[in-house]
Amino acid sequence: xxxxxxxxxxxxxxxxxxxxxxxxxxxxxxxxxxxxxxxxxxxxxxxxxxxxxxxxxxxxxxxxxxxxxxxxxxxxxxxxxxxxxxxxxxxxxxxxxxxxxxxxxxxxxxxxxxxxxxxxxxxxxxxxxxxxxxxxxxxxxxxxxxxxxxxxxxxxxxxxxxxxxxxxxxxxxxxxxxxxx
Amino acid sequence: xxxxxxxxxxxxxxxxxxxxxxxxxxxxxxxxxxxxxxxxxxxxxxxxxxxxxxxxxxxxxxxxxxxxxxxxxxxxxxxxxxxxxxxxxxxxxxxxxxxxxxxxxxxxxxxxxxxxxxxxxxxxxxxxxxxxxxxxxxxxxxxxxxxxxxxxxxxxxxxxxxxxxxxxx
Numbered sequence: 116x117x118x119x120x121x122x123x124x125x126x127x128x129x130x131x132x133x134x135x136x137x138x139x140x141x142x143x144x145x146x147x148x149x150x151x152x153x154x155x156x157x158x159x160x161x162x163x164x165x166x167x168x169x170x171x172x173x174x175x176x177x178x179x180x181x182x183x184x185x186x187x188x189x190x191x192x193x194x195x196x197x198x199x200x201x202x203x204x205x206x207x208x209x210x211x212x213x214x215x216x217x218x219x220x221x222x223x224x225x226x227x228x229x230x231x232x233x234x235x236x237x238x239x240x241x242x243x244x245x246x247x248x249x250x251x252x253x254x255x256x257x258x259x260x261x262x263x264x265x266x267x268x269x270x271x272x273x274x275x276x277x278x279x280x281x282x283x284x285x286x287x288x289x290x291x292x293x294x295x296x
Numbered sequence: 297x298x299x300x301x302x303x304x305x306x307x308x309x310x311x312x313x314x315x316x317x318x319x320x321x322x323x324x325x326x327x328x329x330x331x332x333x334x335x336x337x338x339x340x341x342x343x344x345x346x347x348x349x350x351x352x353x354x355x356x357x358x359x360x361x362x363x364x365x366x367x368x369x370x371x372x373x374x375x376x377x378x379x380x381x382x383x384x385x386x387x388x389x390x391x392x393x394x395x396x397x398x399x400x401x402x403x404x405x406x407x408x409x410x411x412x413x414x415x416x417x418x419x420x421x422x423x424x425x426x427x428x429x430x431x432x433x434x435x436x437x438x439x440x441x442x443x444x445x446x447x448x449x450x451x452x453x454x455x456x457x458x459x460x461x462x463x464x465x
Contacts, residue, residue, distance in 0.1 A: 165360055165377075165379070165423060166420065166423055168358070168360070169358060169359070169380075172357060172358050173358070193319050193453065194318065194319055194322075197319070197322060208357070211357075262353075263353060263356075266350075266353045266354055266356075266357075267356075267357045269354075270354055270355070270357055270358060271357055271358070273326045273329065273330070274326075274330070274358060276322070276326055277323070277326060277327075277387070277449060277453075280319070280323065280453045281412075281449055281452050281453060284405075284452050284453050284455065284456065285409065285452065288405065
């Protein structure tokens with residue numbers, strides 16, 4: 116029978132992962148729309164893209180663990196932080212995938228925008244027509260669908276494991292010190 | 297048989313005890329996977345190989361993968377940018393080193409956290425500099441800025457077991 120703590124652990128990780136998954140999709144689309152729409156496809160937008168997408172995708176595990184520790188007000192084992200982070204990463208991947216499907220159905224295709232963004236950026240750098248075609252072919256061959264979702268779940272789960280471990284190390288300290296007193 | 301994670305495993309001086317610890321094995325597995333998936337496909341596989349395509353899909357959710365911001369091995373771009381590869385290199389390197397660093401007296405948690413926060417901020421500033429066209433960075437500078445993030449992240453995770461804290465020999 117699951118304890119309240121275990122239920123709270125799954126709830127936190129899946130909820131925070133879901134929220135970050137939605138944010139990941141929306142921010143991704145927004146940045147791409149702004150970049151392609153305004154013609155700002157230079158290094159600056161890559162910096163924004165990098166921070167936005169990396170930041171959101173890796174923060175899910177950290178925030179899920181942090182909110183869980185704050186909720187139970189007790190230190191947790193480092194391994195629990197890894198589990199929370201892993202679950203949050205998986206939830207992020209799944210929710211992001213579902214969101215993209217929904218947005219695709221209303222005509223907001225992030226893959227097409229990403230392709231357009233990359234082509235514009237590489238064209239500004241002076242790549243030849245053949246080189247641009249090679250890049251476009253590579254992007255199209257990278258695939259989508261369920262297999263892509265499975266890969267996302269693995270990589271986001273693994274990386275959020277690390278951020279969950281970091282959050283467990285940082286935020287459990289406060290409650291360990293309290294316990295020691 | 298892998299023993300259950302116990303604090304004592306990581307608090308001992310013998311590095312060999314670390315290699316049987318579940319948390320260390322987990323971090324090692326993740327960091328090795330990320331590092332090798334970034335390095336190997338461009339090195340051993342051809343552009344048309346399934347392994348290379350898989351590696352591109354692997355890093356797609358977390359990296360922009362623009363080829364001019366990735367290291368090239370031969371004529372093939374790595375599937376991950378130089379900054380991200382620096383982070384994964386740091387993760388892997390520190391995970392391998394930390395059982396041996398444990399033998400030395402090193403600064404503990406506060407220093408580790410400071411390093412992590414400082415290295416993240418440095419990367420934000422570097423990105424901001426690019427955005428406002430104050431400077432343009434290079435592959436190597438991005439790699440070197442990513443490296444301390446990975447190093448300090450693992451250091452934070454295991455800092456509790458660095459000398460200066462509760463230890464058992």
